[in-house]
Amino acid sequence: MSDERRKFKRESAESRKEALILATLELVAENGVRGATVRGIAERADVTQGLIRHYFSSKEELITAAYEHHMTFMTDQTFAPASAVQGTALERLTAFVTASLTPPVVDPRAIALWASFLNKVQQDPHMKATHERTYAYFRDQLEALITAALNEAGRPAPPARLRQLAIACNALIDGLWLEGGALPDAFAPGELAEIGRQSVAAMTGLNLKQGAETS
Amino acid sequence: MSDERRKFKRESAESRKEALILATLELVAENGVRGATVRGIAERADVTQGLIRHYFSSKEELITAAYEHHMTFMTDQTFAPASAVQGTALERLTAFVTASLTPPVVDPRAIALWASFLNKVQQDPHMKATHERTYAYFRDQLEALITAALNEAGRPAPPARLRQLAIACNALIDGLWLEGGALPDAFAPGELAEIGRQSVAAMTGLNLKQGAETS
DNA sequence: AGAGAAATTATACACTTGAATAATTACTGG
DNA sequence: CCAGTAATTATTCAAGTGTATAATTTCTCT
Missing domain, CATH: 1.10.357.10 (Tetracycline Repressor, domain 2)
Known part of the structure; x- marks a missing residue:
């Protein structure tokens, strides 16, 4: 029996971007722009923080x-x-x-x-x-x-x-x-x-x- | 001729507190609450950051x-x-x-x-x-x-x-x-x-x- | 099925932050 | 005038920040 647990799933660029944006909006609403940290956003979107930089060249751009x-x-x-x-x-x-x-x-x-x-x-x-x-x-x-x-x-x-x-x-x-x-x-x-x-x-x-x- | 340059001046607790509060309001208006850093506030009020803690037990209290x-x-x-x-x-x-x-x-x-x-x-x-x-x-x-x-x-x-x-x-x-x-x-x-x-x-x-x- | 490529994770780094503590300095009261 | 004390500065520390880079993993295409 092989290990069926995949460590992550590849998503389309569009849906990932949207998920990151929605997570960002949540955290901005809760804690303000500075309080919406890259790590917090990643956690809320169920990804690791490195992925954010893969889709947005900076936090500024994501915001x-x-x-x-x-x-x-x-x-x-x-x-x-x-x-x-x-x-x-x-x-x-x-x-x-x-x-x-x-x-x-x-x-x-x-x-x-x-x-x-x-x-x-x-x-x-x-x-x-x-x-x-x-x-x-x-x-x-x-x-x-x-x-x-x-x-x-x-x-x-x-x-x-x-x-x-x-x-x-x-x-x-x-x-x-x-x-x-x-x-x-x-x-x-x-x-x-x-x-x-x-x-x-x-x-x-x-x-x-x-x-x-x-x- | 003795050295007349004093390194700082002692102020009353009231005026210092007010100066710190005014500096805080300036920075909060410009950069938001999280953007109003203790160091920035101290600089704006022309004191060192340690003084803030002398008058306010935390940044939270100052805010x-x-x-x-x-x-x-x-x-x-x-x-x-x-x-x-x-x-x-x-x-x-x-x-x-x-x-x-x-x-x-x-x-x-x-x-x-x-x-x-x-x-x-x-x-x-x-x-x-x-x-x-x-x-x-x-x-x-x-x-x-x-x-x-x-x-x-x-x-x-x-x-x-x-x-x-x-x-x-x-x-x-x-x-x-x-x-x-x-x-x-x-x-x-x-x-x-x-x-x-x-x-x-x-x-x-x-x-x-x-x-x-x-x- | 398996290699290549892109997506995703993992790790590292330089810097900022609030807070804590130690070291000075200026004023006050006798 | 000069000690004592409180105000102020100076330094330190641990945690958190955005960003950069390296290491994996998943998927696609033939």
Whole structure:
């Protein structure tokens, strides 16, 4: 009887990379970027530390890749639901606000990651560019939806007003996102999204009500 | 002529502690908690690293003291202006919103500190208690001001509504605070506060306008 | 089945970190 | 003025860090 226990299994580059990135995100969320050590990440991904250098030329590169991965995930989770809605601009705005204030976007881990990455984002030009692009995209989408919904309602507004409205609604969503992630037990399911819709409604004068979602 | 160059100067325990705390906050804002090394802090405070242990029994204790110091500063800067106002509840609410969205509360460094401390705050029970107390105090004050201002205007609201309003206004302020600190050049001086007052006005139905401030 | 190549592990290294201890220095009280 | 004491510096230490390199192991291809 030969020894059937293999010491390790070869995986595709893609799945290994992803496993390493996911382990990295876990540890960054728990202990910050500096607290996410190469050894810790390797252990979490069930490999030895040498393998990390085989797929990423440095820890810096792994961190950057993990950040990119996370930002893509968050963006997708936020925009997919709103894009799926085929109805009026008002309905799309409502879906957008709702998606932004519902798990998995609202999540303690997402807050932790956001905070952990902040320092590095502000120092590394590449990460900074990624961050600002994502942020601008979010706000521009919001402003476009508000503009369209107001036009649709026959209540167009001047650009300066639209800018202010977008800034305020964006801030409101950010703040609720933060509160929901920081104090997960302080809000009933759906409560944050409801508050978000009502508040955006109050600020814009539009009537955001949660309608039936088309699958 | 004797040698007048002293190798160091003895300082009072208080001033040395504060110097160490300020140096700690600088480095925590720049490099995060783990990036704020004992040696770096000592260098920034112009002492040798051994001295830190003379005043703080561990780095942990120094970090905690620095966090406490920062939170006290932020709370004072936020509440002092509103407390100074002797007028109506509406005026006090206006002053509160304005102070929350004006330097030095709005400040890139404050954001960086908030993010840097978040991990540790969530793990250390003592720091977590400090954080939650500060947060609850802020929101309760806001809810009380909104309640008083609505009563004053002859438009009282039920508790559930007041809670939602406080959550939303708090989130708005948090979000604007975040945006202003993260993108300091994106807003004209006073613009954030103006947006904040207008948005709180829209959500509450109150008329917040910046009045003359009594000295 | 077996050699070649790539994936993975194993080991080593130079450096940083927080902490501990020993050695100086400056101030204070008589 | 000068001892005593506390503040401050100087040095040391063990553990942890990212990175580099060497040694294995698994898989593929014919």
